[in-house]
Amino acid sequence: MQPEERLQIGLGSHITSIDVSVIDTNSEALGVSRLQLMENAGRSVAEELAKRTKRGSRIAVLAGPGGNGGDGLAAARHLAYMGYSVDVVLLAKPSEIRSPEARAMYEAVELMDTTIGLQVARNPRDIDLHGYDVVVDALLGTGLKGAPRSPYAEAIDAINNADALKIAVDVPSGLNADTGEAPGPCVKADVTVTFHKPKPGLLKRPDLVGELVVASIGAPPEAEIYVGPGDVLYRVPRRSWRTHKGQAGRVLVVGGSEDFIGAPIISALAAQRAGVDLVYIAAPSKVITAASKHPVLIPVELKDAPWLSPDHVDTILRVAERVDSIVIGMGLGLNRDTQEAVKELLARIPKDKPVVLDADALKIVSDNRELIRRNMVLTPHEVEFHKVFGVKPAPVEELPARIRDAARQARLHGNVTIILKGPIDVITDGVRARLNKTGAPAMSAGGTGDALAGITGALLAKGLEPFDAACIAAYINGAAGALAYKEYGESMNAMDLIGYIHVVLNGPVKVAKEALVYRRLPVKRTAIGVWNTL
Numbered sequence: 001m002q003p004e005e006r007l008q009i010g011l012g013s014h015i016t017s018i019d020v021s022v023i024d025t026n027s028e029a030l031g032v033s034r035l036q037l038m039e040n041a042g043r044s045v046a047e048e049l050a051k052r053t054k055r056g057s058r059i060a061v062l063a064g065p066g067g068n069g070g071d072g073l074a075a076a077r078h079l080a081y082m083g084y085s086v087d088v089v090l091l092a093k094p095s096e097i098r099s100p101e102a103r104a105m106y107e108a109v110e111l112m113d114t115t116i117g118l119q120v121a122r123n124p125r126d127i128d129l130h131g132y133d134v135v136v137d138a139l140l141g142t143g144l145k146g147a148p149r150s151p152y153a154e155a156i157d158a159i160n161n162a163d164a165l166k167i168a169v170d171v172p173s174g175l176n177a178d179t180g181e182a183p184g185p186c187v188k189a190d191v192t193v194t195f196h197k198p199k200p201g202l203l204k205r206p207d208l209v210g211e212l213v214v215a216s217i218g219a220p221p222e223a224e225i226y227v228g229p230g231d232v233l234y235r236v237p238r239r240s241w242r243t244h245k246g247q248a249g250r251v252l253v254v255g256g257s258e259d260f261i262g263a264p265i266i267s268a269l270a271a272q273r274a275g276v277d278l279v280y281i282a283a284p285s286k287v288i289t290a291a292s293k294h295p296v297l298i299p300v301e302l303k304d305a306p307w308l309s310p311d312h313v314d315t316i317l318r319v320a321e322r323v324d325s326i327v328i329g330m331g332l333g334l335n336r337d338t339q340e341a342v343k344e345l346l347a348r349i350p351k352d353k354p355v356v357l358d359a360d361a362l363k364i365v366s367d368n369r370e371l372i373r374r375n376m377v378l379t380p381h382e383v384e385f386h387k388v389f390g391v392k393p394a395p396v397e398e399l400p401a402r403i404r405d406a407a408r409q410a411r412l413h414g415n416v417t418i419i420l421k422g423p424i425d426v427i428t429d430g431v432r433a434r435l436n437k438t439g440a441p442a443m444s445a446g447g448t449g450d451a452l453a454g455i456t457g458a459l460l461a462k463g464l465e466p467f468d469a470a471c472i473a474a475y476i477n478g479a480a481g482a483l484a485y486k487e488y489g490e491s492m493n494a495m496d497l498i499g500y501i502h503v504v505l506n507g508p509v510k511v512a513k514e515a516l517v518y519r520r521l522p523v524k525r526t527a528i529g530v531w532n533t534l
């Protein structure tokens, strides 16, 4: 089996510190709180320690003020119960512990005055690790930025100089979990107990990590399989005071015809609400007249024909140079001229420009599939999928087969990203697959697909790679649809959905519950991990 024939369900075999934050947030939205994760993290550290050290041994837990320290404090409590002699050295003022979870862990330890020694050591000279059998390093984890500063730098040296077994919590303190760099002092651990999955930096530095143990801390696999609020929160770039016009993305929407006026306007408005700076809409005159009601859209009038024609291609390509992504298809119609124009356009757009193909553009590429390439996102529903690829996907109830069917076509077409829309969206580039469950039954209303294409184009323009852009667009579109459904019920339309994009984009965690209309769907089980057959 070639490695490239494998399909990864979820986030991959190792995870970055952003992935960790995404998983924790998604997990919380799925009902497993950060406190539960931290408790499990601490317990797994205690259990790994207990496998290696006899009861009654002397343990020092050095804790920092963040989540990593919280894990260490939870471990200390478990270790005390197991019968170890435990001293906690907190390297920060208790008031500096900011997260409610780490604070809860600290407050529990504070009350354990008969079983745990507690020292607040702001001055590194107060750290004395003589006589301990084990030192637990819970100073800094995935939250490390740059080289450790005082007093952590000195505490790290003290750990390295101690004559004891060194167990690092999640990451040896001082090591960048993403890059494997240690820009300053770094704990040299005998054992590192990391959580969820290995981080790339740990795999690069066995010299600092020692024996690597990967512990489950109870996050549901669905926190990775399903796109969640954490993906929106941590992967979509936010503007800063330095951002200048255009930097947050420029999108070009190409669509519409004499017969279909609204579709490209819906896409363009959705793209704008998804947070890009500039949205161009290239369309025949009738569409441009209607679009002029929306002054935030920049019109590019395609003159002298009621529909997109080959004569328009040069005009569109000139605008294409100025944008970061192009969304093509909504309401184009299937006129012969239009088909020719779309094919010419796709052949001439530079390959590095991300493109979303939706609606009629999908039908048009169905007999020129060599135009499909890696840097594209295709957004077919089941019928369109059949039309484009010539195969019917398995029904959504047969979820594993449906994922395979979509992934196979992505693989066969240059690892293009496909969003196979349905009650559960399947998003895949043939190497990875994730699912999206946000949405509402009334999203069968016209225009919701146009909105999805626009949001996808916006996220591509903001610099997300096609797979992440597709995953997160599906989530935002479905969640906005669910919120609109809550308000408008059966009467909801695509403009109502657009009216909620800002709510999801700006506060994904707050509305995560309402974003799921169905808690459970009757589908076949899908396991996380690597599937070896496609």
Ligand SMILES: NC(=O)C1=CN([C@@H]2O[C@H](COP(=O)(O)OP(=O)(O)OC[C@H]3O[C@@H](n4cnc5c(N)ncnc54)[C@H](O)[C@@H]3O)[C@@H](O)[C@H]2O)[C@@H](O)CC1
Pocket: 021, 024, 034, 037, 038, 039, 041, 064, 065, 066, 067, 068, 069, 070, 071, 099, 139, 140, 141, 142, 143, 144, 145, 146, 147, 148, 149, 150, 152, 169, 170, 171, 195, 217
């Ligand atoms: N987020 C979560 O829900 C979970 C987090 N977990 C643990 O939490 C860790 C991540 O927690 P945090 O994000 O709070 O980060 P950390 O606990 O890794 O560190 C954050 C703290 O270190 C300080 N800091 C960062 N760089 C520094 C430097 N160069 N010198 C001195 N101080 C520095 C920060 O100001 C902050 O106070 C993970 O490694 C893991 O151990 C686990 O409990 C599992 C659940």
Ligand SMILES: [K+]
Pocket: 068, 137, 138, 139, 140, 141, 168, 169, 170, 171, 172, 173
């Ligand atoms: K650590």
